[in-house]
Amino acid sequence: MGFRSRHAQGHRPGMSDDDNRKPLTRLAQAGRKPEWTGMPGQPGAIVSPPVWRASTILYDDVAHLRRAAGSSTHERLFYGRKGTPTAWSLADALTEMEPGAAGTMLFPSGVAAIACALMAVLKPGDKLLMVDSAYDPTRNFCTQMLNGYGIETIFYDPCDIVQLSVGLADERVRALFLESPGSLTFEVQDIPALTALARQHGVVTLADNTWATPLYFPALSHGVDISILACTKYIVGHSDVMMGSVTATDHWFGKIRQTAYLFGQMVSPDDAWLASRGLRTLGVRLKQHQDSALAIAHWLKDQPEVARVLHPALPDCPGHALWRRDFSGSTGLFSFVLNGGDDVARAALIDGLAHFGIGYSWGGFESLALPVDPARYRSATVWQAQGPTVRLHIGLEDPADLIADLDAGLARFRAVRDGG
Numbered sequence: 238m239g240f241r242s243r244h245a246q247g248h249r250p251g252m253s254d255d256d257n258r259k260p261l262t263r264l265a266q267a268g269r270k271p272e273w274t275g276m277p278g279q280p281g282a283i284v285s286p287p288v289w290r291a292s293t294i295l296y297d298d299v300a301h302l303r304r305a306a307g308s309s310t311h312e313r314l315f316y317g318r319k320g321t322p323t324a325w326s327l328a329d330a331l332t333e334m335e336p337g338a339a340g341t342m343l344f345p346s347g348v349a350a351i352a353c354a355l356m357a358v359l360k361p362g363d364k365l366l367m368v369d370s371a372y373d374p375t376r377n378f379c380t381q382m383l384n385g386y387g388i389e390t391i392f393y394d395p396c397d398i399v400q401l402s403v404g405l406a407d408e409r410v411r412a413l414f415l416e417s418p419g420s421l422t423f424e425v426q427d428i429p430a431l432t433a434l435a436r437q438h439g440v441v442t443l444a445d446n447t448w449a450t451p452l453y454f455p456a457l458s459h460g461v462d463i464s465i466l467a468c469t470k471y472i473v474g475h476s477d478v479m480m481g482s483v484t485a486t487d488h489w490f491g492k493i494r495q496t497a498y499l500f501g502q503m504v505s506p507d508d509a510w511l512a513s514r515g516l517r518t519l520g521v522r523l524k525q526h527q528d529s530a531l532a533i534a535h536w537l538k539d540q541p542e543v544a545r546v547l548h549p550a551l552p553d554c555p556g557h558a559l560w561r562r563d564f565s566g567s568t569g570l571f572s573f574v575l576n577g578g579d580d581v582a583r584a585a586l587i588d589g590l591a592h593f594g595i596g597y598s599w600g601g602f603e604s605l606a607l608p609v610d611p612a613r614y615r616s617a618t619v620w621q622a623q624g625p626t627v628r629l630h631i632g633l634e635d636p637a638d639l640i641a642d643l644d645a646g647l648a649r650f651r652a653v654r655d656g657g
């Protein structure tokens with residue numbers, strides 16, 4: 238074995254049937270093939286694959302160049318756009334986190350991953366069923382881009398399986414897009430039932446799995462064909478890299494890979510390296526995000542200024558029973574609805590927070606608070622609430638500090654609401 242680490246075995250996609258390693262063990266070992274973590278003669282000597290920067294790849298002679306162009310470039314040096322071991326290692330690790338997956342393609346953002354996956358499965362004349370609680374830019378891609386290519390999007394209620402089965406009966410429906418829990422409002426979908434229905438109709442299923450990550454919800458083993466992550470959030474985990482990924486079954490991976498190549502999609506080796514570094518600690522980070530967010534969600538539920546807490550692990554969240562059945566954990570992102578008040582009262586709450594940043598995105602180590610208005614991003618359902626909504630991302634700070642901060646924020650909200 239020489240320098241080669243006993244653990245740097247590199248498990249091939251498709252071997253997941255006889256691979257009974259637990260998810261946390263996979264997180265530590267995945268993507269560390271000896272040929273990616275070594276020097277000549279010392280395969281596997283380095284723990285993590287280093288940053289391999291390259292555009293041009295040099296060949297010995299014309300014959301070698303021709304041979305390379307004529308064979309598969311998957312995980313082989315060919316030209317920088319097809320990646321180097323730094324990105325292959327991250328893609329491989331994400332594949333290993335999804336039992337049943339054949340491979341993963343990486344993208345420069347989560348939205349780029351969603352857009353490419355949709356372009357890979359749809360063609361002019363097709364219809365797409367899109368969950369009404371989808372991430373807003375996902376909706377925009379459908380209505381502002383797919384629409385122009387003759388692909389019609391039909392939005393459906395995340396909680397209405399009857400409405401969805403009617404939609405699936407339309408012969409032109411080609412794809413079903415799921416996001417569970419939904420963006421901003423956190424409805425949990427019955428993914429095993431919905432994907433089984435879709436399969437009966439020959440409809441491909443795609444899921445935005447950014448909230449749970451494959452660690453708390455392995456999407457492919459719940460029936461999904463194509464699983465999408467905004468790696469920008471929990472995979473990177475440190476608010477310093479934009480990235481997306483698409484992980485697919487054997488049946489779909491070739492099409493995803495080909496489409497990504499045709500669009501020239503790739504990630505920089507430096508970003509892949511940072512994302513791989515983030516991935517190794519996903520287990521411990523998510524556990525802390527989960528515990529702190531739950532403590533704060535339960536505290537908020539008991540405050541008179543709060544009408545509702547939208548958190549999949551709380552009983553009054555739509556689909557809570559499905560979350561209990563299908564997910565092995567919850568993460569740091571949830572919303573709450575204020576009891577009365579208006580935009581100004583909500584801004585008084587958020588503006589004075591000392592420990593929460595105000596900004597888009599989430600999934601980093603830091604807490605964030607965002608005013609959200611779900612009614613603006615609904616067309617198949619009606620969003621009704623007792624007051625304005627706030628979305629929180631609970632970071633890795635001490636939850637006692639965050640609760641004290643929110644407590645003062647609710648007092649500012651109350652003063653504006655009642656004094657106004």
Ligand SMILES: *Cc1c(COP(=O)(O)O)cnc(C)c1O
Binds near residue numbers: 372445447448469
């Ligand atoms: C942030 C986010 C995305 C998009 O990811 P970017 O990397 O910001 O493009 C997609 N889906 C969900 C659920 C998100 O929260």
